[in-house]
Amino acid sequence: MRLSINSLREQVTKILEKNLSHEQAEIVAKYFVWAEMSGNKTQGIVKLMGASSIQNIRPQGEIEIVKDTKLSRIIDAKDNPAPLNAQIATDLAIQKASEHGFAIVGVKNTFSSNGAQAYYVEQIAKHDLIGIMCSRSPASQAAFGGIDPVFGTDPIGFGFPSLGEPLVFDAATSTMTYYGLVLAKARGETIPEHMAIDKDGKSTTDPAAAMDGALLSFDRSYKGSGFAMVVEALAGPLLGGAWVDNMTFKEEWGTIVMAIDPDLMVGREQFKENTSDMIAKIKSSRTIGDSSIRLPGESAQQQYEAAKNSGEVEIDDAVANEIGIFGDKS
Numbered sequence: 001m002r003l004s005i006n007s008l009r010e011q012v013t014k015i016l017e018k019n020l021s022h023e024q025a026e027i028v029a030k031y032f033v034w035a036e037m038s039g040n041k042t043q044g045i046v047k048l049m050g051a052s053s054i055q056n057i058r059p060q061g062e063i064e065i066v067k068d069t070k071l072s073r074i075i076d077a078k079d080n081p082a083p084l085n086a087q088i089a090t091d092l093a094i095q096k097a098s099e100h101g102f103a104i105v106g107v108k109n110t111f112s113s114n115g116a117q118a119y120y121v122e123q124i125a126k127h128d129l130i131g132i133m134c135s136r137s138p139a140s141q142a143a144f145g146g147i148d149p150v151f152g153t154d155p156i157g158f159g160f161p162s163l164g165e166p167l168v169f170d171a172a173t174s175t176m177t178y179y180g181l182v183l184a185k186a187r188g189e190t191i192p193e194h195m196a197i198d199k200d201g202k203s204t205t206d207p208a209a210a211m212d213g214a215l216l217s218f219d220r221s222y223k224g225s226g227f228a229m230v231v232e233a234l235a236g237p238l239l240g241g242a243w244v245d246n247m248t249f250k251e252e253w254g255t256i257v258m259a260i261d262p263d264l265m266v267g268r269e270q271f272k273e274n275t276s277d278m279i280a281k282i283k284s285s286r287t288i289g290d291s292s293i294r295l296p297g298e299s300a301q302q303q304y305e306a307a308k309n310s311g312e313v314e315i316d317d318a319v320a321n322e323i324g325i326f327g328d329k330s
Contacts, residue, residue, distance in 0.1 A: 108241030117157025
């Protein structure tokens, strides 16, 4: 289904207003529209599907500050929606790092997923700061050699300012995202081989069986499990939130956002020049055949700009039908 960006924003905002204030709904909807425009379908409006989706949120109170210093803050989200909490944490990290050179902000007891880390670290990078973000989620990924899910998909993201667009890297530590399984199930599709196991530890291409079983680490080795463990430690034990568990998807997420001012080292302008030079040298290196070197985040940026220029975005029909998104009237 293809519809205008404004229509998508308005419809998603209306859906979210069922349990959120208009201002909160607008903040969360802004994220979802960005994800769809960027072509990141597993991190877009698919997250509005299901009983434990963001649209069915039931906040347990106002967001609470647990600990605060000039460089840090821990926030108890009280089951408020993750994209809202992540935006609050991002804005605060930018503010603190701009004033003091470095900031680390943690959010625990969040309802549902932040979505793509790229959305937040890119904002930090556009303030000429280095952004780092990682999130843990309820168990859906097995440790290397294991069967039971112990880690979440546990993504990590980095954003670096340059003389042009920020250099952004964002990836799950699992073979695919949990909502990639949700999307495949909604479409009636299978998933690629060697991505997941069923509850008995056997390889499966059935997304439903994978949801009952576990995803594997992105490289199917102890190194990928190691990355997931690092994310789990930063976004769980460090915050005093949930960690390594077999909780249901109604339970808690945790997130760490860091911002670093390059003025602590070589300086902002010099760092941007250095980063741009690094990018140029990578892009100009030799390629295999007619292939080209694609930087992390480059494809998403191109899709976002194309959608912005056209004023329209393509969304998944199965997802749209499930959550009640309608096409523009002709």
